[in-house]
Amino acid sequence: MSSIVFFDTETTRNGKKILDIGGCMDDGRQYHNASLERFAVFLEGADFVCGHNIFQHDVKFVKPALAAAGILPENLIDTLPWSPLLFPQKPYHALVKDDKLQSDAVNNPLNDALKARDLFYAEVAAFTRLDPDLKIIYYSLLQAQAVFSAFFKYLNFQPERPDLASFILKKFGAEICAKAEVARFVDENPIELAYALAIIHCRHRFSITPPWVLRNYPAIERVLANLRNNPCLEGCEYCRQHLDIFRGLKQFFGFEGYRTYGGEPLQEKAVRAAIQNRSLLAIFPTGGGKSITFQVPALMNGQNMKALTVVISPLQSLMKDQVDNLERAGITEAVTINGMLDPIDRAKSFERTEDGSAALLYISPESLRSKTIERLLLGRKIARFVIDEAHCFSAWGQDFRVDYLYIAASIKTCRRRKTSPNPSPSPALRQRPNRRS
16 A cells, blocks of 8 residues: 655745644654654655645645655645545535534644544545445546546556446436436536536435535536436436426425416416526416415425525515425425524524525525625525515615615625526516406
């Protein structure tokens, strides 16, 4: 087995000076000193060097020591990018919190080097236990990617590469659309495709893609949407099972069919447009069941894509009523964040939104100005923004609130910060008085 060193650094805030270096060898020897020269001596004889999130942070500080010890750049292993692939299930991994190591010692690089060692060997064990076909898929997608290649090299894992697009479609069968653009993603987005397949293969209802993956690989949203949320015209097995709006209605609400008004299937049309990823304006009679038109797609998107639907609502009492009504129907995947909540309930709503156990988030238009809410939204895949009671947009009405004017700008800012190439569709819904003209 090749020799490997694990390390971590502590630097000044501006990143101009190394304050401390911690390291440990696979034979148990340890290093704890700020000297790069001594660290180079410690590295001598090692074949590989490993750490957590080292490509983004640590490597640039220790390059002279790596070069002096003869460590090849292609022999650097980062545990961070592997964690979502090998531990996609909720609650992720005990040693990792988003892109940080869980550490019980503050600013102690030796302790973090030891944690990185534990994580690495846990990843090796997880890869060894992995489904053989998934191993081949990961290798075929990632072996040419600099942040992944050294892991395969360390394990001496070099299987024969199949016709990858066909292999993936066969392996995942009814878990992705048969008409998905897998071949294009193999060529153009191999890393994003690997992360998408990991979360699909996990099969855990509330597992989500970690926020740091969304930040660094925003195209994953587009890839996952194409695989799981783009109904094909032919109606393959996946689309028939998971994108059927009547099946979704029955599953979540127990109803056999949607309401009609004057012979028009308004609910069905609205839900179908949402599932087809179209933006829409729906105007319903009072009490006409408009909530179902965004709740069914939201719950289906939560199940299929692990995505969040954000509902912008004008009244705190209305938000509470909607969440309570869903809970009475046995649906616990909706939360609200508003000023009526006590600190404990508010913290629970944030936690459930962050960890993926919420598919629907109800907030007020004013909340979009909150940096905390912004960070929350940036950490989740957003399936759709819904503007409930859209008549509040009317600047001359008695219900007008100026924050409605800034909803579009807030959504654009969110999209820009996530650098997502595809906009999230945005339905607007309003009540229409149920009276004859």
